[in-house]
Amino acid sequence: xxxxxxxxxxxxxxxxxxxxxxxxxxxxxxxxxxxxxxxxxxxxxxxxxxxxxxxxxxxxxxxxxxxxxxxxxxxxxxxxx
Amino acid sequence: xxxxxxxxxxxxxxxxxxxxxxxxxxxxxxxxxxxxxxxxxxxxxxxxxxxxxxxxxxxxxxxxxxxxxxxxxxxxxxxxxxxxxxxxxxxxxxxxxxxxxxxxxxxxxxxxxxxxxxxxxxxxxxxxxxxxxxxxxxxxxxxxxxxxxxxxxxxxxxxxxxxxxxxxxxxxxxxxxxxxxxxxxxxxxxxxxxxxxxxxxxxxxxxxxxxxxxxxxxxxxxxxxxxxxxxxxxxxxxxxxxxxxxxxxxxxxxxxxxxxxxxxxxxxxxxxxxxxxxxxxxxxxxxxxxxxxxxxxxxxxxxxxxxxxxxxxxxxxxxxxxxxxxxxxxxxxxxxxxxxxxxxxxxxxxxxxxxxxxxxxxxxxxxxxxxxxxxxxxxx
Numbered sequence: 001x002x003x004x005x006x007x008x009x010x011x012x013x014x015x016x017x018x019x020x021x022x023x024x025x026x027x028x029x030x031x032x033x034x035x036x037x038x039x040x041x042x043x044x045x046x047x048x049x050x051x052x053x054x055x056x057x058x059x060x061x062x063x064x065x066x067x068x069x070x071x072x073x074x075x076x077x078x079x080x081x
Numbered sequence: 082x083x084x085x086x087x088x089x090x091x092x093x094x095x096x097x098x099x100x101x102x103x104x105x106x107x108x109x110x111x112x113x114x115x116x117x118x119x120x121x122x123x124x125x126x127x128x129x130x131x132x133x134x135x136x137x138x139x140x141x142x143x144x145x146x147x148x149x150x151x152x153x154x155x156x157x158x159x160x161x162x163x164x165x166x167x168x169x170x171x172x173x174x175x176x177x178x179x180x181x182x183x184x185x186x187x188x189x190x191x192x193x194x195x196x197x198x199x200x201x202x203x204x205x206x207x208x209x210x211x212x213x214x215x216x217x218x219x220x221x222x223x224x225x226x227x228x229x230x231x232x233x234x235x236x237x238x239x240x241x242x243x244x245x246x247x248x249x250x251x252x253x254x255x256x257x258x259x260x261x262x263x264x265x266x267x268x269x270x271x272x273x274x275x276x277x278x279x280x281x282x283x284x285x286x287x288x289x290x291x292x293x294x295x296x297x298x299x300x301x302x303x304x305x306x307x308x309x310x311x312x313x314x315x316x317x318x319x320x321x322x323x324x325x326x327x328x329x330x331x332x333x334x335x336x337x338x339x340x341x342x343x344x345x346x347x348x349x350x351x352x353x354x355x356x357x358x359x360x361x362x363x364x365x366x367x368x369x370x371x372x373x374x375x376x377x378x379x380x381x382x383x384x385x386x387x388x389x390x391x392x393x394x395x396x397x398x399x400x401x402x403x404x405x406x407x408x409x410x411x412x413x414x415x416x417x418x419x420x421x422x423x424x425x426x427x428x429x430x431x432x433x434x435x436x437x438x439x440x441x442x443x444x445x446x447x448x449x450x451x452x453x454x455x456x457x458x459x460x461x
Contacts, residue, residue, distance in 0.1 A: 015177040018177055031182075032179045032182025032183070035171065035180075035182075035212070036169075036171075053415070055418065055419055056210070057219075058420060061214045062215065062217050065215070
């Protein structure tokens with residue numbers, strides 16, 4: 001399973017409704033599709049993939065985590081940082 | 082978001098709103114109504130309650146409140162009223178359906194129309210902070226919590242940390258943990274305290290249940306102000322602030338020649354949910370470090386609080402050294418690594434680069450410009 005699909009599957013565990021109609025380029029944050037708990041779960045998911053805590057106040061979340069593609073790119077960058 | 086509408090507050094909704102908040106926050110005590118009335122109806126800066134309410138199926142399914150704050154931000158002590166967002170709740174049935182986003186969208190549009198340049202959130206928990214950052218809010222300053230634990234509490238704390246495991250604890254949000262009633266003993270000890278001599282000749286420290294509003298405001302007014310962003314602490318604000326029905330306060334006053342030279346305020350949550358600490362130092366003023374150190378020592382020795390918390394953002398190096406010496410250490414390290422807790426800011430009415438978010442003499446997002454105290458927030 002690609003990391004993109006892994007993330008999309010994870011959405012379903014956070015909230016069943018979230019897995020439907022989410023493509024790799026679906027806006028997640030700017031559209032308001034993720035509620036507060038789901039955004040928090042997303043943070044935990046990202047941290048589990050990069051292996052360290054993320055200072056969320058130091059990043060521009062709507063720009064860097066808006067789509068599945070954005071999030072996976074962020075994870076890859078952090079893992080190699 | 083079928084079937085959900087965002088409506089402004091109407092007094093006919095008050096009872097339902099009080100009950101919705103009570104249920105959402107699982108408080109029950111103190112009475113949700115008293116708290117909301119104090120915070121939103123008696124507020125000195127925005128006395129007309131501002132709530133954004135989501136309704137569906139004839140009932141409230143989401144809410145956010147906005148109360149007034151007033152911040153000095155330059156050497157001339159000019160002050161600006163800013164709305165502070167709080168009391169954010171969405172019915173579990175309606176989560177992940179865009180309700181929270183719709184409430185905040187309506188809130189930011191309406192607050193912009195009212196002419197406010199920014200909205201703040203100074204009391205957000207970790208989930209609210211992360212969700213707010215995702216919605217375009219920015220952190221202005223981290224609040225840098227510290228704690229002083231008694232010896233017994235230190236041992237308990239180490240055991241708790243080991244039981245929690247490696248990184249797991251932070252992952253699980255406190256869920257439905259019952260409220261605990263905090264100990265009344267520390268404040269009983271404060272109430273029995275006799276006057277204590279300070280180190281400065283002729284100085285005394287006394288404890289009081291009541292705020293000396295005029296003297297506190299006069300002390301703040303006569304002390305030098307460096308122009309950093311801080312909440313106005315005049316008589317009107319202090320009078321309102323120390324009436325928070327969810328908190329008890331005790332005041333230590335440092336007096337010399339009949340004049341107030343410093344004060345320290347302890348606050349107690351009468352009920353709280355772990356891991357929130359029940360006791361905090363919420364304000365701490367003094368004409369010099371000797372006065373401040375004497376007040377701190379007196380508070381620590383008299384109250385003998387098992388875990389006493391405080392924020393250190395904006396404190397001078399000298400004051401930090403005083404805290405170090407008294408045994409305060411950094412706490413909530415998992416949150417600190419993530420930049421939390423923090424003051425959140427949202428620009429209203431326009432979308433310009435964060436580098437242009439000015440307030441007074443500089444950027445509102447410059448952490449060095451903030452002189453934060455817990456009393457400025459609903460944590461205090």
